[in-house]
Amino acid sequence: VQPRHDLVIRHATVVSDGVAATADIAVANGRIANVGTLTGEAAATEVDASDLVAIPGVVEMHAHLREPGLTHKEDVATGTRAAACGGVTTVCDMPNTLPPVATERAFREKAEAIGGSCWVDVGLWAGGTKPDELRGMRRAGAIGVKVYMVSGPGFEPLYTGDIPTLESVLAVAKETHWLVAAHVGDDNLAAAERQGLIAAGRNDARAFLALQHGDASLTGLRRYLDTARRVDVPVHVAHLSIFGVEALETVRRARAAGATVTTEACIPALGSRDLDRLGIYALASAMEDRDVEIWWRAIADGEIDAIATDHAPHTRAEKAPGERDIWAAPPGHPALQTTLPLAYDAVLTGRWSIESLVDAMASRPARLLGLHSKGRIAVGADADIALLDPNGSWTVDQAELESKVGWSPFDGRTLRGRVHSTYLRGRLVARAGEIVAEHPTGYVLARRD
Ligand code: DOR
Ligand code: ZN
Numbered sequence: 152v153q154p155r156h157d158l159v160i161r162h163a164t165v166v167s168d169g170v171a172a173t174a175d176i177a178v179a180n181g182r183i184a185n186v187g188t189l190t191g192e193a194a195a196t197e198v199d200a201s202d203l204v205a206i207p208g209v210v211e212m213h214a215h216l217r218e219p220g221l222t223h224k225e226d227v228a229t230g231t232r233a234a235a236c237g238g239v240t241t242v243c244d245m246p247n248t249l250p251p252v253a254t255e256r257a258f259r260e261k262a263e264a265i266g267g268s269c270w271v272d273v274g275l276w277a278g279g280t281k282p283d284e285l286r287g288m289r290r291a292g293a294i295g296v297k298v299y300m301v302s303g304p305g306f307e308p309l310y311t312g313d314i315p316t317l318e319s320v321l322a323v324a325k326e327t328h329w330l331v332a333a334h335v336g337d338d339n340l341a342a343a344e345r346q347g348l349i350a351a352g353r354n355d356a357r358a359f360l361a362l363q364h365g366d367a368s369l370t371g372l373r374r375y376l377d378t379a380r381r382v383d384v385p386v387h388v389a390h391l392s393i394f395g396v397e398a399l400e401t402v403r404r405a406r407a408a409g410a411t412v413t414t415e416a417c418i419p420a421l422g423s424r425d426l427d428r429l430g431i432y433a434l435a436s437a438m439e440d441r442d443v444e445i446w447w448r449a450i451a452d453g454e455i456d457a458i459a460t461d462h463a464p465h466t467r468a469e470k471a472p473g474e475r476d477i478w479a480a481p482p483g484h485p486a487l488q489t490t491l492p493l494a495y496d497a498v499l500t501g502r503w504s505i506e507s508l509v510d511a512m513a514s515r516p517a518r519l520l521g522l523h524s525k526g527r528i529a530v531g532a533d534a535d536i537a538l539l540d541p542n543g544s545w546t547v548d549q550a551e552l553e554s555k556v557g558w559s560p561f562d563g564r565t566l567r568g569r570v571h572s573t574y575l576r577g578r579l580v581a582r583a584g585e586i587v588a589e590h591p592t593g594y595v596l597a598r599r600d
Contacts, residue, residue: 156184156194158577163200163538166509167207167528176205178534181576186528200538203571204505207513207526208240208271208535209491212332213389213415213459215483216242216273218265220249221305225464225555230487231270231593233462233553235581237488238537238570240271241517241525241596242462243294246278247306253278255287262291262595269593270586271575272535274520278309279331282319286327292597294520295330296320297389300371301338304481312338317378325384328600330519332387332415335375335394340367345478354477356430356437363435364395372398376405376412385411387519390461392416393435396445403454413519415459417486419446420493421560431473433560435482436461450511451503457516458494458508460486464556485554489547489561495539496566521600534577543569551584 158178165174165186177185177192185192216230227244234242246252252261252275262275274294277285285296298320302310311317317333324331344365348358372394379386391398391414405412421429421437429437438446449455463483473480494512498505517526524533549562572582580588 155179155192158196158198158534158574159189159192159194160198160200160205160536160538163203163205165205165528166505168514169506169510171505176528176534176536178577181534183528183530183532183534185530202540202542204539204541205528206505206509206537206539207528207532208537208573208575209238209512210241210516210520210522210525211239211460211462211487212243212457212516212520214242214244214462214487215247215464216244217464218248219261224466224469227265227268227273228270228591229553229555230462231268231273231591232586233485233488235270235573235575235586236553236570236584238491238539238573239487240535240537240573240575241274241522242271242487243274243276243520246276246297247299247309251278251308252276252288253280253309254284255291258288258291258293266595268591269595270580270588270591271593272596273593274522274596274598276332279320280309280311280316282316282323285320285323289323289327289329292599294522294596294598295332295387296324298331298333300333300375301336301341310338314374314378317375318382321379321382321384321386325382330387330521331384332389333375334389335368336371337367337374340370349478356426356434356477359434359477359482360426360438363393364397368394369397369401372401376401376410379412380410385413387413388415390415390417390435390459391455392419392438392446395438396442399445399449413456415457416446416450416455417461418458418490418493419443419450425560429560431470431477431480432484432558434480434484436484436486447497447502451507453507453510455511457519458490458511460490462487464554466556467558484560485552485556485558488552488554489559491537491570492545492547492566492568493561495568495570499541499567521598522596523600534574536574538571539568540571541568543571545569545584553586
């Protein structure tokens with residue numbers, strides 16, 4: 152007898168579209184063929200998921216895979232292996248690689264070069280510096296356009312500091328129905344604020360936070376939202392949570408005044424003690440404990456559209472100068488492999504619901520990115536599935552993570568629950584924190600809508 156399906160996952164608690172219910176999932180040709188109580192369906196592979204929770208694979212909007220040009224700290228293979236082990240099946244890679252992705256040619260070359268290295272699916276962001284290049288990158292399949300209103304370590308070449316250029320980028324995004332995301336800020340104001348902090352003798356992780364939460368970021372945010380209003384286009388704010396609670400208030404006010412703005416937060420999992428203990432290794436996502444509570448509330452309420460890992464690995468050697476001079480430390484830390492585990496631990500400890508997790512980590516990002524076959528466990532969708540074990544637990548060991556850099560600010564943490572296994576288009580890629588597939592089978596996704 153020919154098996155009808157390639158894979159049937161049985162008796163899972165399936166979470167999708169705001170509902171959690173026991174069901175079986177049948178997969179054929181990489182897509183979900185059926186969901187429900189499937190009695191007659193035979194399959195080549197049967198998985199008993201009686202004690203497991205099946206969620207759509209995480210769709211990561213904001214990661215830095217560092218290829219090409221910065222592969223001493225990550226590459227597409229290592230970054231997507233980390234993703235697979237962490238239940239992430241789509242990773243959208245930021246354009247601050249070398250050469251920067253600011254032209255159609257650089258975009259096409261990057262897409263071509265990474266094609267065979269993806270252990271999960273990868274989408275590519277375009278950089279918004281040259282308005283004339285944008286339509287070409289849109290046609291070539293870029294999932295969105297990223298604007299850096301600040302220059303900083305590693306993204307100077309993508310700096311868009313002037314409003315006319317920002318306006319042109321937003322106009323193209325509007326015309327082509329493209330997602331635009333910004334790293335908000337104002338370089339001149341930031342330089343002055345930094346000088347003030349230095350003059351006051353500040354040289355600690357909290358000084359870095361003060362700058363990130365300061366007037367330069369908030370002014371940049373307001374300017375971005377005002378410009379979007381003028382152009383009349385919906386916009387997205389990258390890692391809003393690194394800019395502090397006042398930035399959240401700014402977005403609230405803008406929304407109340409009619410702005411169409413979506414936001415990301417990094418999982419608020421590094422608090423006051425981590426700042427003290429880890430310093431530069433906790434930047435940029437760390438925040439004081441009182442802010443952790445505020446961001447969790449905004450996330451649990453669904454006010455934040457997407458959880459982003461902002462996976463931004465740097466080597467210890469690159470971080471090291473920051474020990475003496477905080478301003479010399481490149482911000483960022485690896486997070487692709489740990490974000491879903493941290494988010495799921497927060498479900499099991501009652502901070503938010505599994506339905507909200509799926510919404511913020513898979514469904515809404517997929518919609519924003521125009522990836523309509525992702526983010527749901529439903530007939531016709533890609534069979535990208537993470538199975539979670541609510542009864543398991545996981546102690547993060549930085550030596551065992553897939554990222555090249557070999558460190559994690561979450562090292563040593565014991566989390567409730569664990570990522571049991573990850574399926575990409577019906578194929579088992581990772582189990583129990585290890586890659587089990589033999590080859591990378593991820594695609595470079597092209598936005599076609
Ligand atoms: O923390 C960050 N790291 N923020 C950015 O915007 C860039 C990123 C990186 O590339 O390291
Ligand atoms: Zn980033």
